[in-house]
Amino acid sequence: xxxxxxxxxxxxxxxxxxxxxxxxxxxxxxxxxxxxxxxxxxxxxxxxxxxxxxxxxxxxxxxxxxxxxxxxxxxxxxxxxxxxxxxxxxxxxxxxxxxxxxxxxxxxxxxxxxxxxxxxxxxxxxxxxxxxxxxxxxxxxxxxxxxxxxxxxxxxxxxxxxxxxxxxxxxxxxxxxxxxxxxxxxxxxxxxxxxxxxxxxxxxxxxx
Amino acid sequence: xxxxxxxxxxxxxxxxxxxxxxxxxxxxxxxxxxxxxxxxxxxxxxxxxxxxxxxxxxxxxxxxxxxxxxxxxxxxxxxxxxxxxxxxxxxxxxxxxxxxxxxxxxxxxxxxxxxxxxxxxxxxxxxxxxxxxxxxxxxxxxxxxxxxxxxxxxxxxxxxxxxxxxxxxxxxxxxxxxxxxxxxxxxxxxxxxxxxxxxxxxxxxxxxxxxxxxxxxxxxxxxxxxxxxxxxxxxxxxxxxxxxxxxxxxxxxxxxxxxxxxxxxxxxxxxxxxxxxxxxxx
Numbered sequence: 001x002x003x004x005x006x007x008x009x010x011x012x013x014x015x016x017x018x019x020x021x022x023x024x025x026x027x028x029x030x031x032x033x034x035x036x037x038x039x040x041x042x043x044x045x046x047x048x049x050x051x052x053x054x055x056x057x058x059x060x061x062x063x064x065x066x067x068x069x070x071x072x073x074x075x076x077x078x079x080x081x082x083x084x085x086x087x088x089x090x091x092x093x094x095x096x097x098x099x100x101x102x103x104x105x106x107x108x109x110x111x112x113x114x115x116x117x118x119x120x121x122x123x124x125x126x127x128x129x130x131x132x133x134x135x136x137x138x139x140x141x142x143x144x145x146x147x148x149x150x151x152x153x154x155x156x157x158x159x160x161x162x163x164x165x166x167x168x169x170x171x172x173x174x175x176x177x178x179x180x181x182x183x184x185x186x187x188x189x190x191x192x193x194x195x196x197x198x199x200x201x202x203x204x205x206x207x208x
Numbered sequence: 209x210x211x212x213x214x215x216x217x218x219x220x221x222x223x224x225x226x227x228x229x230x231x232x233x234x235x236x237x238x239x240x241x242x243x244x245x246x247x248x249x250x251x252x253x254x255x256x257x258x259x260x261x262x263x264x265x266x267x268x269x270x271x272x273x274x275x276x277x278x279x280x281x282x283x284x285x286x287x288x289x290x291x292x293x294x295x296x297x298x299x300x301x302x303x304x305x306x307x308x309x310x311x312x313x314x315x316x317x318x319x320x321x322x323x324x325x326x327x328x329x330x331x332x333x334x335x336x337x338x339x340x341x342x343x344x345x346x347x348x349x350x351x352x353x354x355x356x357x358x359x360x361x362x363x364x365x366x367x368x369x370x371x372x373x374x375x376x377x378x379x380x381x382x383x384x385x386x387x388x389x390x391x392x393x394x395x396x397x398x399x400x401x402x403x404x405x406x407x408x409x410x411x412x413x414x415x416x417x418x419x420x421x422x423x424x425x426x427x428x429x430x431x432x433x434x435x436x437x438x439x440x441x442x443x444x445x446x447x448x449x450x451x452x453x454x455x456x457x458x459x460x461x462x463x464x465x466x467x468x469x470x471x472x473x474x475x476x477x478x479x480x481x482x483x484x485x486x487x488x489x490x
Contacts, residue, residue, distance in 0.1 A: 009473040016403055016469045020410035023222045027415055043426045101270040128270075195271070195339035 062152045069120040071152070082117065082150040084108050084125065084184075089136040095125060095148065104128055108184075114175055117148045117155040121177035125184045126170075129196070134186035137200055146182060146204050157182045157204035164188060167197045180206035217393055217404065220386045224408040227383035229415060232461065234372055236453045241446060242369060244303035248296070254445050257295060259438030261288040264351050271343055278326060285318040286348065294352050302365050310353055312345040319344060351436075399475045406468030409461050416458035420451060 031039075060073035062081060075081035075097040082095040094107035103109045108127040115121030127133040146157045157180075165173075165185075173183055182204045187196035240246050251257060268282050300306050319341050323329060329337055394400040429447050433440045 005477050009477040012403060012476050013469055013473045016407045016410065016472070019218055019221060020407045020414060020465070023218070023225050023407075023411040024414045024418070026222065027225065027411075028418070046427045046432065101267060105266075105270065195336055195343050197336075197339070 062150070064118045064152050069118065071116050071119065074116070075151075077112065078103060080107070081110075082148050085147040085149065086140070086144070087147075088141070088144040089139050091133070091136070093127065093133060099126060108133070114183075115177065115180075117150055117180075117182070118153055119177070120180045122173070122175045123180070123182045124173055124175075125182065127184070127186055129186040129188070129190050129200075134184070134200075135190050137186055137202065138190055140202055145207075146184065146202075148182070154208075155180075155206060156208040158207045159202055159204045161203040163201045163203070165199050165201055167199055170199055173201070182206070213393060217390070220389050220393070221404055221408045221411070223382060224386045224390070224405075225411040225415070227379050227386065228408060228412040228461070230375065230379045231383070232412065232416070232457045233454070234376060236450060236457060237372070240450050240453065242365075242372075244299055247299060247303075247446070250442055250446050250449070251295065251299075254438075254442040256438050256442045257292040258288060259441070260295065260352065261286075261291040263436055263438055264291060264348055267347050267351050268344055271340065271347065277323070277328070277340070281319060281322040281326065282344075283322060285315050285322065285344070290314060291352065298353060302362050305362075305366060310349050312348055315345055315348055316341055399472060399479075402468050402475070403472040406465050406472060409465035409468065413458045413462035413465055416454060416461065420455050420458060424451060 062075055063072040064070070065072055077098045078096060078100070080094045080096050083092060084095050085092045095110055096103045096107055097110050097112065099109035099111050104127060108125050110116075111124035111126065114124040117123055129135050129137070140159060140162065142159055142161070144159045146159065148155045148157070170185065173185075174181075183201055184204070185199045185201040188198040188200040189196065190200070264286060265282070268285070269279070272279050272282060294310050297306075297308050297310065301308060323337060323341075390401055390404050391398070394404065429444055429451065432444050432447070434443055
């Protein structure tokens, strides 16, 4: 008698669980069928703004593949990967991958849309026209050298042109992969008071 | 006939499950991201006012490097109190539908006063200095407001609240009708209502816990970065809190469901007179 009642009680419990799981599965299936793609898109969007900033993770060594002139491991955004040296104006400054205002406070920024030294394309660097950085850019002349020492090699560029462009034209600096060109720009006028609406661009080609 | 009744019961339980899910999640959202006082408390907790003030000052300094002006011009042009008031104004714009613009007159006045004290403004650089002042103001509003998102967030909030209110009314009516239907269907054995309710709660809790697990596995909430560190920190804290509340809701619902299912099992076990009848029903 007791066993019979126990079986009935168990049956009632199990039937509840089965129905509950059936309803949950059905609900999930319906949601997946009707909004699965949208949900995936939301996950993907949130993942894009989810930046892994694990300080314990070590940066893979940056190397250059000489066969196709591309870096094997790219530096992490915001990290220093090179030093720029211009003897003519006694400048030696760190180069960081990225071009945020925070990065420009620390040194020279590398535009993330441009190539890296050694990759054979356009490299775009930028920096403030402060005394520590590019205030003396006006003293540069065609033929002066710019040395970039990266963690994977040393590159020397020779200045072949200087140009003034509008602040809004910075995004139009030519990005190509036919010839290695280093473009370094800063705000102009160098000793201006107020907001600088022009940029002074120095063009240099790879010599070594 | 019995099969048909059972199918109808399952459908009603499924509808009740959706109602429980909606009411639970809606309640969590109403007491968190849709509640201005909750958001204000989180801003205080994560020190957003101070962090934003520091960020504003730091962003101003970036313009100093290229302006050729001495850093002294930025001294005391903006206070932490102003940042706090402006952030609260933005919150009121979102939650109360007000349309108060961020006023930068104080910053302009203080900046011009500092520039005048340096006595560097001439007719040749006046325009550039005015542009510099304007950029400082723009930088301030951008840092505080993230201008381009304000309108869309304001619209989104009022639309979401309107929609939630409408759906809430419908869900309450549907839940009530479902409960009445379940009572009618279980009129011969009213204790089965406990089992049905337990099943609906169990389905809701399993759904919530599985969904919570999927979200936390697919999204690294801790690493979310939006606009700046101060804002991201607050956003992450709020998201984690919401997820925590959703998980708690799932666990509480699960416990209630288990209790109800066990209570019904005990009723079945202890009802000798109805045992046969219940067995037949099962």
